[in-house]
Amino acid sequence: MTASANTNPNSGATSGDVVTMDKIVALSKRRGFVFPSSEIYGGVGSTYDFGHYGVLLKGNVKNEWWRQMLQERDDIVAIDSAILQHPRVWEASGHLAGFTDPLVDCRTCGQRFRADHLAELACGRKPSKHPGETEECSLTEARDFNLMFETTIGPVKESGATAYLRPETAQGIFINFKNVLQFSRKRPPFGIAQVGKSFRNEITPGNFIFRTREFEQMEMEYFVPPDQAREWFDYWLKERERWYHELGIRPDHLRLRPHDADELSHYSSATSDVEYLFPPTSSNGAGLREGEPRWSELEGIANRGDFDLTRHAEFSGQKLEYFDQATGERYVPHVIEPAAGVDRATLAFLVDAYDEEFVEREGTGEGEKRTVLRLHPRLAPVKAAVLPLVSKDGQPELAREVHRAVRARVQAEYDEGGAIGRRYRRQDEIGTPFCLTIDHQSLTDRSVTLRDRDSLAQERIAIDGLAEEIERRVNAPWKTPKPA
RNA sequence: GCGGCGGUAGCUCAACGGUAGAGCCUUGCCCUUCCAAGGCAAUGACGCGGGUUCGAUUCCCGUCCGCCGCUCCA
Secondary structure (H helix, E strand, C coil): CCCHHHHCCCCCCCHHHCCCHHHHHHHHHHCCCEEECCHHHCCCCCCEEECHHHHHHHHHHHHHHHHHHHHCCCCEEECCCCCECCHHHHHHHCHHHHCCCEEEEECCCCCEEEHHHCCCCCCCCCCCCCCCCCCCCCECCCEECCCCCEEEECCCCCCCEEEEECCCCHHHHHCCHHHHHHHCCCCCCEEEEEEEEEECCCCCCECCCCECCEEEEEEEEEEECHHHHHHHHHHHHHHHHHHHHHCCCCHHHEEEEECCHHHCCCCCCEEEEEEEEECCCEECCCCCEECCCEEEEEEEEEEEECHHHHHHHHHHCCCCCEEECCCCEEECCEEEEEEEEHHHHHHHHHHHHEEEEEEECCCCCCEEEEEEECCCCCCCCCCEEEEECCCCCCHHHHHHHHHHHHHCCCCEEECCCCCHHHHHHHHHHHCCCEEEEECHHHHHHCEEEEEECCCCCEEEEECCCHHHHHHHHHHCCCCCCCCC
């Protein structure tokens, strides 16, 4: 729970400490994971485009989430709801009211206040004053802060109906509760899961892809009998924590943090955050660091009670409840919601995997720094790279054959350009767990060397059955070699 | 949105009131070699707009973008 190992700037250059956000941003751009969006036009604040490896990595993160939610159990079904929904959805959810308060800023003290609550608010000055009451106060005009993106349905703006881009995927699940109940043959406890884009006009986006105005969520609403809500809440806390651990996040960099009473959302009776210990922004050569490591939220797990179904029942006039044939009971299920950020999880996996080490050149005592992403093989964008040692003597031809076989099973690359060491390092930087090198011996005995990303160890392995062997290794249990 | 700092090739840096230079990276060719150190060549930058000036990447203003703090959340 504590961050002692990483809050101490003098803790030395253990491999876990070298990462900074600057390095992640630079690597992301250098290797084509993530680019600032609209760059050729000067950029748009806090929007990002995912490049080739970023798409593969993020896709793997989502796949792993689906694996836990769908493949490994039979009480959760999937849905993919529309981004544009009926405006009443957001009245019922509370977003339209809660997201549109007029606010004023004070230019003197820098604080922000609800414009309609000035008379009751204290502005922090002594003796206690209301905002605007003292001579130094310099309040701005009241402005509407609508955190939802607004658009118009219909091509003529003036005559169209106002609609909102969804600020969360959860509501798309609640409004489909009836549909799913009818067609999925499920009864509580059961869940509905969704992955998709959401949009919020954040006041202060930033921290790379950590907080953006357009982001992707992985949300699951788990509907349970009211008297079981607490136990399922605890269950999902553990399940979600296990998910991060199994995908290689170092346990001492992950924690569950229960919300205080005053932090709770309007809809929640209990919420815990899954937090990751993110590194500082940058560090200079002298070991001084700008910013401190900071616990930040990857995921919120909330007990939403019956708030959502009750509200939608009220606003829509539809019955949103479950009738238990066995007991003759009719009730509104309570909801446990693990709501995770895809981009945040992806960033955390990148950060946690980042490592640098010194590789000595044989016998010289000198060497090079190696940058490597120690990603769980299942998360790695590319599972295997096929490399002919030299690009002649029939090696490229055999390598192409191996590549064709391997890529039939897993994401694989072929590369014959430049020195072999350089190609290994390129693969290290994108986290490829296995490099398959074709050499002169390969041509006579149909074997390759398999080079391990983390240990650099090489072993000789037969080409026949190679693709299956790679697939087996990718799916084997894995633990990060990085020290805690 | 407010306050502080910053913006020169993909990256790390340099110089300068007289139209920018290096290393690394990348690409091509040669070499053929199991961990980025070989040879030859090439691509490539003053965030954007305005002002001062004979002349602005340099000085001034605005704007955009980024980082740090306030606030919010996945």
